[in-house]
Amino acid sequence: MSLSMRDPVIPGTSMAYHPFLPHRAPDFAMSAVLGHQPPFFPALTLPPNGAAALSLPGALAKPIMDQLVGAAETGIPFSSLGPQTHLRPLKTMEPEEEVEDDPKVHLEAKELWDQFHKRGTEMVITKSGRRMFPPFKVRCSGLDKKAKYILLMDIIAADDCRYKFHNSRWMVAGKADPEMPKRMYIHPDSPATGEQWMSKVVTFHKLKLTNNISDKHGFTLAFPSDQATWQGNYSFGTQTILNSMHKYQPRFHIVRANDILKLPYSTFRTYLFPETEFIAVTAYQNDKITQLKIDNNPFAKGFRDTGNGRREKRKQLTLQSMRVFDDRHKKENGTSDESSSEQAAFNCFAQSSSPAVSTVGTSNLKDLCPSEGESDAEADSKEEHGPEACDAAKISTTTSEDPCRDKGSPAVKAHLFAAEPGGRPRDSGRLDKASPDSRHSPATISSSTRGLGAEERRSPGRESAATSKAAEEARALPGKEAFAPLTVQTDPAAAHLGQGPLPGLGFAPGLAGQQFFNGHPLFLHPGQFAMGGAFSSMAAGMGPLLATVSGASTGVSGLDSTAMASAAAAQGLSGASATLPFHLQQHVLASQGLAMSPFGSLFPYPYTYMAAAAAASSAAASSSVHRHPFLNLNTMRPRLRYSPYSIPMPVPDSSGLLTTALPSMAAAAAAAGPLDGKAAALAASPASVAVDSGSELNSRSSTLSSSSVSLSPKLCPEKEAATSELQNIQRLVSGLEAKPDRSRSASP
């Protein structure tokens, strides 16, 4: 049960790798940083007695409470709400019996993701929340058919940088803004048996991305820091709050548990797919991405060339206007020049839009990155041919000079979208090639816990590639490794934890033998937990607890944990005495997209956030390493298991931690200098190749420029003016035509 014994503990380690823990100090200090206290990130107060407390944002809490309390008040046992009827005291809860399984995860629609990734995937975030496109879908295998699993997804910052789309490419624009509270999205079907999960594609399309810091679609749970094995803030919700112009990396987690309450000691496996990395935006920056979205998202059909959509109509109008202009122009200047210029204009469009565009971009891109130098069309073509064809796109590490990286270390930092202009070593492709390790890339992962599968698959192409730059690239290796599927096992029962490649990872000794709920109530923080479908289950799991608090919490968003605790105490529902209705989870889950309604489908997970934990995490956060703990781990050990819920302990020295847990990474970091975890970030973010997006734009503009240049000499002032006007129109048109064409060329 306890995490500990088998898992060598490295102070702070568990926290660093805890999936639900904030990755950097700002998370905890956000209120201070932002000058206000987000409703979902309430100040945490640890009850003196460790009594359980629960609080939820009013809007979110009430429905949950009503549901739970309602059941209780009507005399309906929580157990009746779900298949698992028996209620057990928390004290007696035992971790799910260890089941031998070897989960492998395959990212669905990888080709599509790759197309976006190459160009620097952008995800629009809005106040009300927008879905991700492409949708995050995975197929699981290797699960124990009989065992139950809870599948979750979350999105973490890929690095500490803020980006800007400049000159048709993504560039680092400074340090990242304070990170938003992290929320975990629990798949609404959770928990379900391995057989059920493996029988279908697991999709997280209902998860929404928002930039609304006041978003209420979440809730937070807190656990006493002194005893719970889980410490730290845990938020759930259907919407994930992100910062615009920041890069993110979605993560997928498989937890073998038949109910949420067992999460604290359940095996936790985390998978990263580099190609799903993206930059959050409030408005699309890269036309190419926009076009890809239009071409592939059913809801955007109205903007496609074909059909009678608005786009087509506008295009026609524009063309018509251009013709009118042209006719007039001819009448006024009537010569063959115009025709030639017009021709040029169209040529420009053609270039920008299709293969030509690619070509243009190519020149720019080539300078940037050898592997990326290829035209989009070429790149696409490669992708189609297989991973070997264009690994760079999938996993890349740039050496670059971007601030983030520089700061971090010499170690290569993976820069996803940064396509540096000219001549920079871009490389992701090279790195991959240079290092065999890259094979571990999660991207390839069909991710097995062992992370071998991917490696094996990819190795062919990459291995051959060692080059003179190998040494340089070698530094980047850690990052590459980071892509390996990360597996973390919190399960105390798991004997192998200590045996893994990362012996250093473990839980705090003090935690050993501890039971998550050992007589300790959970603390819910109103703002912190936002749950989605999963949430429902969570709520279910929290059932008793929630019910207890509910009365007090209703409309409580303002209550602090202490207050909540008091309320709970008043109701006589202490964590110790509380029983948990696991069934609610199922109940809720079953209705996953249904009943959850009020809160979306939220699942009840035990989340804990401890004041102490916060402090600890803050301390730990000081090290950038924490920011991408998982990535780091991945880098180091594909098959590492860690306990997501382990107690967050202040990490004395993150570097130390790294050293222990991640030798290579630590070494790299050390070499680089100040340890800021960048290396991890790098590892996490495969450099993307997306060169083309920028190049593409550039190419288009350059094309136009050249056309105008050619015309200018021949034209008199009047003609120039006319030409200029014409060009303006052409530009407008190009915007319409180029996209379609490009998309066509881009899409198979």
Place this chain on the structure above:
DNA sequence: TCTCTCACTTC
């Protein structure tokens, strides 16, 4: 940059 509305789409 961001927010909002719009016309259009899917489900």
Place this chain on the structure above:
DNA sequence: TGAAGTGAGAG
């Protein structure tokens, strides 16, 4: 039928 998901475009 209508709720909800799209990018465009104006502000």
